[in-house]
Amino acid sequence: MTTEQTQSIQVEDDRSGLGIETLRRAIADNLFYLQGKWPEIATLNDFYMALANTVRDRLMPRWLNTIRNYRRSEVRVVAYLSAEFLLGPHLGIKLINLGIEELVRQAVADSGLALEDLLAQEEEPGLGNGGLGRLAACYMESLATLEIPAIGYGIRYEFGIFDQELRDGWQVEVTDKWLQYGNPWEIPRPESAVMVRFGGRTEAYTDDEGAYRVRWIPARVVKGVPYDTPIVGYYVNTTNTLRLWRAEAAESFNFQAFNQGDYYGAVDQKIYSENLTKVLYPNDEPLQGKQLRLEQQYFFVSCALQDMIRLHRGAGGDLRQFHQKFAVQLNDTHPAVAVAELMRLLVDEHRLPWDAAWEVSQSTFGFTNHTLLPEALEKWPLPLFGSLLPRHLEIIYEINQRFLDQARVHFLGDSQKLAQLSLIDESGERYVRMAHLACVGSHAINGVAELHSELLKQTVLKDFYQLWPQKFQNKTNGVTPRRWLLLCNPRLSQLITEHIGTDWVCQLEQLRQLEAYAEDREFQRQWRQIKRAVKQDLADHIQQTLNIAINPDSLFDIQVKRIHEYKRQHLNVLHIITLYNRIRRNPDIDIVPRTFIFGGKAAPGYIMAKLMIKVITSVAEVVNNDPQVCDRIKVVFLPDYNVTNSQPVYPAADLSEQISTAGKEASGTGNMKFSLNGALTIGTLDGANVEIRQAVGAENFFLFGLTIEEVQQLQESGYNPWDYYNRTPDLKEAINLINSGFFSHGNRELFKPLVDSLVYDDPYLLLADYSAYIDCQDTVGQRFRETDTWTRMSILNSARMGYFSSDRAIREYCQDIWHVTPISVQLKPYVQADA
Ligand code: RUG
Known part of the structure; x- marks a missing residue:
């Protein structure tokens, strides 16, 4: 045996071995060597870190072979540019996708621990x-599972979305310190750092060949350091990379300033640079005009494009063929400045002619x-x-001029159209329109649900659609069944697998086979039993953490999502108050017991959304403590809604609230x-609800509310919420109860902004939809009592959701937009890596 072979076998054993004993030893070794702890003084977090590193070792051969594969072959790689990646916890999904969950559970148990405690x-x-x-x-998870060569590019925020606490029923934001105990899932790659410039000015010059060129003389330079995270596909070797960039000072310590006694000046540059990737902006719909946000956007986009160009050229690629190596997807307008940055890199830095670069x-x-x-x-x-990106502004002007010349011919000089299309908004104060830049600079534009894609063509991107109808597509969103069924609902997953096998995990359409069991009494009984068990788990959790007792046999009516006026959590509240009033009026009324569960964060500066949280928690306080209600209604606000906390919530729901204003x-x-x-x-008929209803069948969906056309008509004809208030007694009573201070310890001012907004303005038409919503909720209540019918509807919902897998969505992107195909990754031992 050669030394190389011995080494290979040893590595296989210690770091890749999947025997229970090997795993147990690996965890113990990592605890000792990486955490520096004996088991008796190790914290649960130490054990978690030791386990995470054990799992990371086991995915490393897949990851490195995947990277090697992409480098060597002539494959087209998808680069998904996104200012946000909300991954959720890694360990659970990696165990599942690697197929080692049970082995690890056993190994951990042999070490005297429970896997669930470590996951937590x-x-x-x-x-x-x-x-x-x-x-x-x-999408990153589906790309890996489908064996599509892909890389995600984003920002490694030091502080992610804030943690939400509730104090006196108000949201309080607490800094998220996700990195405080270290992150076992990332590998910094300082050797691949790039420089990113900001500010300064531009200067024209003539190059050696006599060509007119522009150079950018920046005011500041920041270093971007990549941190790589593996994204493991389900039961495949493909393990793609999520590359997140951290900003650092190009020169972290200014010795000159320090020697002159200016300590603060010396660290200034470091502070300025690191601030760039310090924190995620906590708005889920963008906030205009924040310089730091534009800096963040440009920073990660420039890092990503420089990285791609380096990889492409490193593999001997010609920049004129850059698009054959990379298909870059702009996830919303946040990375749209990439269009100008790629032009700058190609034209200014790599001296491609403008037309070739544009192509x-x-x-x-x-x-x-x-x-x-x-x-x-x-x-x-x-x-x-212009002050932050002077060269990019010039490039955008140039793109705009050429684009408007083209549009002028199409629209026969219609100057209003041209002003509407322009990349620069000149209707008042002047702005750069990022969506327009993205549309002009892309070969494909898509919305995320059929209705949304249609509305894009009719409204915000109408003029672009007239110009380039062929660019427009729809790609209805999807979710990964690995996290959102297999991981979060193991009991239901097992029942499904027992009846239809395991293929559904990667071919979600297979769930349709469950239709055959929709009427089957025994299957229905098992289905109900599982729902009851996961509801009990959630009830236990709520009892332990919030000290609220809820009845697991009540109807779990759940609305979890960001808090927004357009999502209308306050319409849900009006229903709760309406039920409450019915009970007060008639204490013996027979209504279906319900537990209303809310969760979601409000943007810290969004006063109305914060007031919506306060109204939910205030109604909860009154209703939950009213003996007359007798456990028929309970209201719970789950604090700190995030991916981790959401995973036990979806499986426990009887009713899903998707009640946004249509459109x-x-x-x-x-x-x-x-x-x-x-x-x-x-x-409502909004977003993907429309397609979900079509898929599951109208009879298995509780539809209510105005359609988009009706919303438009009502608004055009002069909507007056006051009329609805006056002519709907239950509505009036509910609103008056809030207004009277009943839910606010007599304080009539507290909810005044919310109530005034509803009765005088009501931009999201709650009052217009109120009656339809209440009637529909009454139907829900009746139907819930017909246990078998409800169970059948529930089974049919799961059975018909196959279309909404992110695998389907990614296949469509691959086929219609990216033109990429899967390649399978072969595992080779690391000793041959450079052979
Ligand atoms: O609000 C939308 C959701 O409707 C959608 O499902 C999701 C993914 O496509 O994106 C949300 N969104 C939109 N978050 N931020 C924006 C605008 O930047």
């Missing part, structure tokens, strides 16, 4: 606000839009943009997770 130690990387970041995470850029980028809300379409004040929610993905786990939906 993990601080999730909350590097996103909500749906947009979570979608990016589902490459347009062929490279695809753009996904995630919102119709006009206030959420990012635009940057021109002076701010406001682009898609939603929580709606998919609930339905997949057998909850029935009460919802």
Whole structure:
């Protein structure tokens, strides 16, 4: 045996071995050598770290072979650019995807520990606000599972989305310190750092060949250091990379300043630079005009593109073929400055002619839009943009001029159209319109649900659609069944597998086979038993953490998502108060016992959303403590809603609240997770609800509310909420009860802004939808009593959700936008890595 072979076998044994004893020893070794602890003084977190490192070792051969594969072959790689990746905890899903959960559970048990206790130690990387970041995470997981060469690029925020605490029923934001005990899932790669410039000015010059060129003389330079995280596919070798960038000072300590006694000056540069990636902006719909946010966006986009160019050239690639190596997806407008940055890199730094560079850029980028809300379409004040990115502004002017020349021909000089299309908004104060830049610079533009994609064509991107109808597509969102069924609902997953086998995990359409069991009494009984058990678990958790006793046989009516006026959590509250009033009026009334569960964060500066949380918690306080209610209604606000905390919630729902005003929610993905786990939906015809209803069948969905057309008509004809208030006694009574100070210890001022907004303005039409919502909820209550019918509807919901897998969505992106194909990764022992 040669030394090399001996080494290889040893490594296999210690670091890759999957025997229970090997795993147990590896955990003990990692505890000793990496955590520096004896078991008797180790904390649970030490054991978690030791286990995480044990698992990381076991995925390393897959990861490194995947990287090697992409480097060597002529494969097209998807680069998913996103300012947010809301990954959720790693350990659980990695155990599942590697297929080693049971082995590890046993090894951990042999060490005297419970796997669940260790899983609970993990601080999730909350590097996103909500749906947009979570979608990016589902897509990364599906890309790996489908063996698609892909890399995610984003920002390694030191502080992710804040932790939410409730004090006196108000949201209080607490800094998220996800990195405080270290992060076993990332590897820093300082050797691949890049420099990113900001500010300064530009200067024209003539190059050696006599060509006119522009150089950018920046005011500041920041170093971007990549941190790589492995994203493991399900039962495949493919393990893709999520590369997140951290900002550091180019020169972290200014000795000159220090020697002159200016200690603070010396560390200034370090502080300025590190601030860039310090914290995630906690708004899930963008906030205009924050310089640091634009700096963050440019920072990670520049890092990513420089990295791709380095990889491409490193493999001997020609930049004119850059688009053949990388398909870059812009996840919303946050990375849209990439269009100008790629042009700058190609034209200024690599001296490609403009037209060739433009061809490459347009062929490279695809753009996904995630919102119709006009206030959420990012635009940057021109002076701010120009002072931070002077060269990019010039490039954008140039792109704009050429683009408008093209549009002028198409629209026969219609100057209003041209002003609407322009990359620069000149209707008042001047702005750079990021969505327009993304549209012009991409070969494909997509919305995230059918309705949303249609509305994009009719409203915010109408003029672009007229110009380039062929660029527009729909890609309805999806969620990964590995996390959102297999991991979060093991009992239901097992029941499903016992009846239809395991194929559903990667072919979610297979769930349709469950339709055959929808009427089967025994299957229904088991289905109900599982729902009851997961409801009991959630009830226990709520009892332990919030000291609220809830009845697991009550109807669990759940609304978990960011708190927003357009998502209308306060409509749900009006229903609760209406039920409460019915009981007060008639204490013996026979209503279905319900537990209303809410969860979600409000953007810290969004006063109305914070007041919505306060109204929920205030109603909860009164209702939960009213003996007359006799456990028929309970209201719970789950604090700190995040991926970890959400995982036990979806499986426990009977009813999923998807009640946004029609036309406001682009898609939603929580709606998919609930339905997949057998909850029935009460919802409007908004976002992906429309397609979910089509898929599960109208008879298995509780529909209410105005359609988009009706919303538009009502608003055009002069909507007056006051009329609805006056003509609907139950509504009036509910609103008056809030107004009277009943839920606020007599304080009539507290909820006045909320009530005034509803009765005088009501931009989201709660009052117009109130009666339909209450009637529909009454139907829900009746149907819940028909246990078999409800169970059948629940089974059919899960059975028909196959379409909403992120695997399906990613296949569509691959086929219609990225034009990439899977390649399987072969494992080779590391000793041959450079052979
Ligand atoms: O609000 C949308 C959701 O409807 C959608 O499901 C999700 C993923 O596509 O994206 C959300 N979103 C949109 N988050 N931020 C934005 C605008 O930047």
